[in-house]
Amino acid sequence: MSVTSNYTVKQIAMQPRENNAAEHLQVNEEPECVKLWAISFKKRIEVKDDAERKSMFMLEEQGLKDLHEWALQYRDSLARGQKLSRAHDKELQSARQKAAEASARMSQVDAGQAVLWEKVCQLCNFVTSGNEETTNVHTVPINTKDNQRDLNRMRVLLLQLKKSPPAIQPRIRSH
Secondary structure, three states: OOHHHHHHHHHHHHOOOHHHHHHHHHHHOOOHHHHHHHHHHHHHHHHHHHHHHHHHHHHHHHHHHHHHHHHHHHHHHHHHHHHHHHHHHHHHHHHHHHHHHHHHHHHHOOOOOHHHHHHHHHHOOOOOHHHHHHOOOOOOOOOOHHHHHHHHHHHHHHHHHHHOOOOOOOOOOOO
16 A cells, blocks of 8 residues: 555545534434424423412412411400400309308308398208209209208208207307
């Protein structure tokens, strides 16, 4: 081989081939149907992403609305509870005051007076089980014979005290 021929072969080998690049692009290039599928797939994904964003936004709005409604209901419930509690406290104070006044009145009454035992008998329920339907008085259910005996004894004692109160001598207080 001659030097000139050797040079031309090297020179030809070093030159970029335009045909080879075109062939390379054609091999890596996707078919038209795959390109169309990729485009439609991308569009479907974008539509789904938009729908998901809208759904998340709606859920977030609904959550905030539900939280606001719950907070209002909670505050209303709390206010009602406080109002009922205050009313109940007033009732308890009133009942305590009435009990204290009644206790003071009863402490001034002599135990030997029939009036005291009359009031005690009025507070007790002397209704027999046959007459319960005719009265508005609520009775405690009696389950055992021992309870019945004790109740009868108490009734007899109270009625005796009502009829003939005991004679009590006044106490002498020493300082």
